[in-house]
Amino acid sequence: DGATAPKETGPQPGTPSCSPPSHPPAMEDDFQFVLCEGCRQESPNLKLLTCLHTLCLDCLSENKPIRQCPVCRTAIPQASGIPDMDNLLFTNLQAKLSIYKKIRDSDGPNCSRCRGESATVWCSECEEFLCAKCFEDHQWFFKKRSHEARKVEELRAESAHQFLEDTRKSCNLFCSRPGHTDQGHISSIYCKRCEKALCCSCALLDSQHAPFCDIRSETQRRQEELGTMNQELKQKRSGFEATYAALQDEAARLEEAQREMRELIGQRVEQLVRLIRQEEEE
Ligand SMILES: [Zn+2]
Ligand SMILES: [Zn+2]
Ligand SMILES: [Zn+2]
Ligand SMILES: [Zn+2]
Ligand SMILES: [Zn+2]
Ligand SMILES: [Zn+2]
Known part of the structure; x- marks a missing residue:
């Protein structure tokens, strides 16, 4: 019918020669x-x-x-x-990296409080982005002047590693309940029965487990526990190392004994061969 498609087609307009990966990392x-x-x-x-x-x-x-x-x-x-x-x-690292991604975003982060304005400051203690107006309130009305707040502009120039290193000091843990991590709920309470860190609203829901303890004292207790474990493991390790050294000595001794035994057998065989030859000659 004459309407056959051409065997070769040039690059179609609008098709990039190198398409981006379908699932960006x-x-x-x-x-x-x-x-x-x-x-x-x-x-x-x-x-x-x-x-x-x-x-x-x-x-x-x-x-x-x-x-x-x-x-x-x-x-x-x-x-x-x-x-x-x-x-x-x-x-928590994921949550912090997502904050970093917001900072690096070309549009920049919006204010976490009023949502409308673009943020100029990030408070690492409130874990919030703040516009100029809300930052004023943060400083004066909410009396949080002592908080470590940094300019978004400054943070944008930092690498992700630097950002994580800087925010490590704040030590805030986000609540692990679905939804609470994204909303930046900070865990300040620890439930010993659930063995979980809770934010204030989760603690209200879990009130039958009260009294709770403060997350910082629980953190300290765990650190001490790990310190003790570390000591015990070090002792065990030196015990194992001593046993290992003793076994190595024993192995070397046995090897030496084996070598001596081989030599002795060799000598005896030679002696026997000599004796048999003598008897044959006689
Ligand atoms: Zn596994
Ligand atoms: Zn999965
Ligand atoms: Zn605002
Ligand atoms: Zn703050
Ligand atoms: Zn509980
Ligand atoms: Zn929560």
Whole structure:
């Protein structure tokens, strides 16, 4: 019919010669480790398994067989297949990196309080972006002049590493409850029964577990606990090292004995051969 398509077509207008990847990386390569090890996505619900793998709640609820780590097949002790332990460290790093991304965004962050104005300042203690007007209120009306507030402009010039290093001092933990991490709810309370850090509104909901303790005293207690464990492990290690050295000595001794024995056998065989030859000659 003569309407055959041409065998070769030139580049179509509007088609870039090098198309961008369909799934851009969720985060800078350096910070891939804060993602779920199953789906490689950010998640406010990261669980830490006993094998030290970190998986999001979504991956764990679809995991089969349910009581096995999908990465290394280590058994998960909980019957539900969902570990109790939240990976708060990674969740908080994700939250901080998302703040950093807002700072680096070309439009810049909006004020966290009035939402309308673009923010000029970030208060690391309130974990809030503030416009000039709300920053005034922060300083005078809410009497938070002692807070460490920094210019968004200044922070924009920093690398993600620097930003994390600077904000490490503030030590704020975001509440791990779904939704609360994104909204920047800060955990200030610790429930010993749930073994969880809670924000004030979560503590109200969990009131039957009161009295709670302050997150800072719990942090200190854990640090002391880790210090003691560290000491114990060091002692065990030096015990193992002593045993290892003794075993190495023993191995060297046995090797020496083996060498001597071989030599002796060699000598005896030679002697016997000599004797047999003598008897033959006689
Ligand atoms: Zn996942
Ligand atoms: Zn694992
Ligand atoms: Zn504002
Ligand atoms: Zn503040
Ligand atoms: Zn509780
Ligand atoms: Zn909460």
